[in-house]
Amino acid sequence: MSLLIRNAQVLTFDGGRIWPEADIHVADGRILAIGPGLCPETPPARVIEARGMLAMPGLINAHFHSPGNFLRGALDGLPLEVFMLYEVPPLATGVPVKRLNYVRTMLGAVEMLRQGVTSVMDDAFHIPVASAEGIDGIAEAYRDSGIRARLAIDQPNVVEYEKFPFLAELLPADIRAGMAAAPIQPAEELLELYDHLIARWDGAAEGRIGAALSCSAPQRVTLDYFRALSALSAKHDLPFNCHILETKLQRVLGEEKYGRSLVRLVHDLGVLDERMVVIHAIWIDADDIALLAASGATVAHNPVCNLRLGSGVMPFRALRDAGVPICIGTDEAVADDAINPWAALKMAGLVHTLSEVDYRSWPAAPEILHCMMTGGARALRWPDIGRLVPGARADIALLDLDSLPFTPLNDLHRQLVFCEPASAVRMTIVDGRVVFEDGRVTTVDERALRQEARALTEGYRAEFAPAIAEARRLEPYYRAMYLQAQARDVGLQRRLTR
């Protein structure tokens, strides 16, 4: 399929170049040429008149968990450690996990495509255990939706109370024993599932679907499994997702359990490298930043999620000054409930005014967009996305400049970041295929999808009730742990608290 997009303003993300008016010739999923008045030798299959439109690379959502897609608005704001107690997906009885995962994933993919998102990295967890059919359900949804996606298996494999400081001592013996007896998926089984994911899905759909690794977080897996994941990441050159120092409690955990910061722990284990995507990196100190910079790892910034869970503000400027690449994500739909990367961009443009006195340190709009595009491509280890240049993948969003977010047009970059122009997205193209136009996603019956999603979650409250009751029973112990950690002076502050 070949396309010729005519007369668009083109924001390339290639050294700041903007074409005031140019054509984009696309064939076989790639951009062949960009320039004014292109006349391809072979007539294109479709000509798209885009005068008055902005053509830009599709957005890259570099951190996401699709299993949260049915949970938008399900919870009040809670700190991560309490939040995770309640974060149990609605597994309707009798629904095959493959179908559930397919519909749930498709729902998020559709929402992203409608907003001009063309790539996502899904750090997907599985409740209670990961399975090949569950993985296939997610991957098939991404394949069928038309979006570009990398998929990881985010499956902890240690006893619950080992992931936290103080908790084992705080819990009554019967609860502790119950946690110790809960099923844990052995590392060998998880590695077999990774073999399945990589063999079946890495490079599928003409390279549009890819695998990624995930340990969830260093404290949530055994060291052997952690090292095995890192080795797989190196062997296949795949991104390795790792949540590190999202909360103050995790800083305290590092001190208590490992006698060092979790960033230094990961460095000392030899797994902090350029393939790692360090998610959140809020409660990091100067030593951590130096280690991150030396490693080449990319940090995933999820500013809406961080505010939703009260985690604090990531030291954006210190990371950037040290040369650490940053990408941007929405995290999950119960911690950034709109799956809206435009809102994440805007929040990234706002929240750092809280922690930096010198206004010259506040991130500027081009810098934030650069993080999403260049940082996103780096995090996903797909260098051919995030730019509109000949040879790059044809992942393109067309935005209507005759729309309220751009009226009047004062500054393109600032209006992209601060005016939340999702409503101006008219067309989304992934790998040279039009997947969203005329207000609808072309690859799926959206109405039927929404109906099935509602049907699958019909028993939601009934299914959710026991989980909520169990979480309420546990919350006092988690709250005590949380407060104990907050009382500790860890030598740095990432919140506006005393």
Ligand SMILES: [Zn+2]
């Ligand atoms: Zn996450």
